[in-house]
Amino acid sequence: MKPPVTLGRADEPLPEACDVAIVGGGVMGLSTAYAVAESSKLRVVVLERSYLVSGASGRNGGGVRMQWGDEGNVRVMMESIEICRGLAQELGINLWFRQGGYLFLARSEAGEQRLRRNAELHHRVGAPTRLLGPEEARELVPELDVHDVRLAAFNPKDGVVFPWPFVWGYAGQAIRRGVVVRTHTAVEAAEADGAGLRLRLSTGESLRANLVVNATGAWCHGLNHSLGVRLPNRPHRHEILSTEPLKPFLDPLVVDLASGLYFSQSTRGEIVAGITMPDHGDGGTDVDQSSSLGFLAHLGRTLAAVMPRLGRLKVLRQWAGAYDVSPDGDAIVGPSPGVPALLQLCGFTGHGFMMAPAVGRMLARFIVRGERHPMLERWDPTRFVDGRSRAREDMIIG
């Protein structure tokens, strides 16, 4: 007997038509599907070419922070973290959400100025960031090497989650509200069909939708090109490692601005760490998820210098995922240039996972009620066509 609630299946029957087809079964697509189903009677279908959690949503470091350099991003993340606080109960799943804060370390004058400027902004917007001297930073993280740290910034409301259950939670609740989630089904082509679009699927089926949401992140170009939409976001490989689990000893996620190193202790006890690496890609649209020894060596060296005792810690595994990098660092969300029935939900440049709870609701309000959140003006995909693109954010890590 088929259980009443599933987490998406390869053999889930598809309708012939729907109101909203969401391509991509990651956290962005599923949080949007959940929010649309929660607030309307629209018929929603989610199409995932592999299994759920197979892309960037299953590969990120799980950090959630409101410490950004731009007011719009701070506000989106304040909302997202507020949603996270009640989300485990709402979705009925343990998200391993822990608010241990983010601790940023600045070792240069430029870094110090950035932290001071951000703290003023956060204070004005209502985010509880406070500036710390090196010794105060060491009180938070006792083993830290702070000898050349000039200033630190700490926000106790920032935190970490375990990304996998997050995605399952949204999927389960979306399906419970009538969303059809079909896995192992790729969109091979798309074409105009009246005012909507028709999707041709790898299974030989086709699906007509009034609106199609491209929530495929770094894989967005196939569907876009099929409809003649050209956007400047590009995939960037980002590597992460995870160590043997330890008893809880590290409260905040630590970011060293000098190297782009970040590390945190998950609620499972592992140290999860990543670092800025040179872009080895060719600037094309192919996604590379391979792992490198150079990453392990560079991260090992940097982390062992910042917190020498961690040098004895054993790495259990490493992996890679794809950032979907937008040239101005801002996401690309909304009707596509020339194809209004195709909504972009891409370009989140490595911080999509943490923004997904707020963005899913934001896009659902746009789809259901036509409501335009101020960030949707800024994230408008047509900005690259008419020259409104502006780089505002300087706190992109990795």
Next chain:
Amino acid sequence: MTQRVFVCRCEDVTVAEIQHAIALGLGSVEEIKRYTGLGTGPCQGKECIVALVRLLLAERAVTPEAVQPFTARPPAEPVTLAELASVAGTPPPEDGP
């Protein structure tokens, strides 16, 4: 077999939890790993993956021809960060943000 038998001893994943995942429609090793955390502990699946596959086959969640292991992640066995730090050929970092 009782419900409290462990399949993954590193991450405490039981037969009952895997049966629950199968009942939710998850039939592949990759999906079960990401739903239960199986295979993500110190042994990285070396002890549990065979037991998982036997269970998936017994539950008819997958056919022998279709079954695939999850992607093996480096390193092959646990290595300390200090040892990794001594590996030569590290790429130069970009300028920090």
